[in-house]
Amino acid sequence: QKxxxxxxxxxxxxxxxxxSLNCTYSNSAFQYFMWYRQYSRKGPELLxxxxxxxxxxxxxxxxxxxxxxxxxxxxxxxxxxSDSATxxxxxxxxxxxxxxxxxxxxxxxxx
Amino acid sequence: xxxxxxxxxxxxxxxxxxVKIECRSLDFQATTMFxxxxxxxxxxxxxxxxxxxxxATYEQGVEKDKFLINHASLTLSTLTVTSAHPEDSSFYICxxxxxxxxxxxxxxxTVV
Numbered sequence: 001q002k003x004x005x006x007x008x009x010x011x012x013x014x015x016x017x018x019x020s021l022n023c024t025y026s027n028s029a030f031q032y033f034m035w036y037r038q039y040s041r042k043g044p045e046l047l048x049x050x051x052x053x054x055x056x057x058x059x060x061x062x063x064x065x066x067x068x069x070x071x072x073x074x075x076x077x078x079x080x081x082s083d084s085a086t087x088x089x090x091x092x093x094x095x096x097x098x099x100x101x102x103x104x105x106x107x108x109x110x111x
Numbered sequence: 112x113x114x115x116x117x118x119x120x121x122x123x124x125x126x127x128x129x130v131k132i133e134c135r136s137l138d139f140q141a142t143t144m145f146x147x148x149x150x151x152x153x154x155x156x157x158x159x160x161x162x163x164x165x166x167a168t169y170e171q172g173v174e175k176d177k178f179l180i181n182h183a184s185l186t187l188s189t190l191t192v193t194s195a196h197p198e199d200s201s202f203y204i205c206x207x208x209x210x211x212x213x214x215x216x217x218x219x220x221t222v223v
Binding site: 032034036041042043044045046049088090095096098099101102103104 | 115117142143153154155157160202204208210212213216219
């Protein structure tokens, strides 16, 4: 079993839909959680960064962390075709440690 | 957010030659940088952790003599692919942490 599990998709939604992306993990030591967006042949772009449990909102993006369930989510409101990309969750135990990544979910937002 | 710059973005080289990839943290100091390799439609695979002023830490299965890492300053780490072969063709990405981890643009290496 992988330390971080993420449904690979692809996830196809119509423009304007609310998108829900999720990851589960097994290591209870993880405290720092991140979501990245990666376009084809580009480096990952940091979207959200959260520490411990709770919610964080930034524009159309909301990140949720439930440490008791070892489950994190990223919600995208009013999805746009430009949101079509691969979304990666990542986490670590300490602020400076290497990240453990999920396998990525490919999202397609259709006009 | 913090910026990590990676250069070159794309390189084609002949088999047997060496290629150097640079990773710079532009607005913060990074004592640690990370080098990843990514195959098509797959997630990032950590190759090594680059430590400023000391030897890099390589992941299991990564040849340290083939993938030379130098972290000579707090803002620059380099990855040199030595004696490149076609199977080394891949997408290489560096990152540095400042709270979250910030990634370079990636380098697409093609060995012909």
